[in-house]
Ligand SMILES: Nc1nc2c(ncn2[C@@H]2O[C@H](COP(=O)(O)OP(=O)(O)OP(=O)(O)O)[C@@H](O)[C@H]2O)c(=O)[nH]1
């Protein structure tokens with residue numbers, strides 16, 4: 001991100017909106033605005049730590065209630081919610097915190113919820129090679145609740161399933177029973 005250019009552009013945009021960016025209170029507003037968007041668009045880096053599945057744990061593991069914030073690519077407004085990320089281990093188990101970090105990796109960029117959901121599932125499938133992966137996101141889109149149609153209280157729910165969580169009926173039912181609608 002070119003912060004200097006972005007700050008100049010933010011000042012021009014706010015001025016074009018008719019806002020005063022010269023008072024003591026607002027003169028740093030363009031810079032603050034850029035910092036806020038930069039934060040929303042910058043995931044923290046991490047290493048994917050995995051361990052051998054020595055106990056042969058062969059049931060589902062779910063992480064529920066992973067809070068995320070992303071940016072609607074149509075309006076550049078935030079959408080926020082919670083993710084449930086689950087997997088059925090193969091030879092390796094994952095460090096628990098990494099599930100939330102993967103959600104952050106893909107949420108801090110311009111997104112649509114469908115793509116975000118799928119990217120999390122595909123990434124885990126490719127990097128962890130588990131027997132199955134399931135992701136459910138539940139989010140409020142401020143472009144829908146604060147403006148436009150103004151439908152407060154609406155939530156958008158998406159899911160992406162792979163492997164046995166997709167194909168095995170019992171595993172799929174258990175996944176949704178344990179973590180459906182991103183509790
Ligand atoms: N499928 C999908 N649509 C989204 C997402 N986020 C926002 N949208 C929609 O993207 C659409 C953009 O449509 P436009 O008609 O060009 O935008 P607009 O004129 O601001 O429309 P309104 O929001 O209806 O006022 C809207 O219907 C949004 O609700 C998302 O994550 N997934």
Ligand SMILES: [Zn+2]
Pocket residue numbers: 072073074075076077141143144
């Ligand atoms: Zn939007």
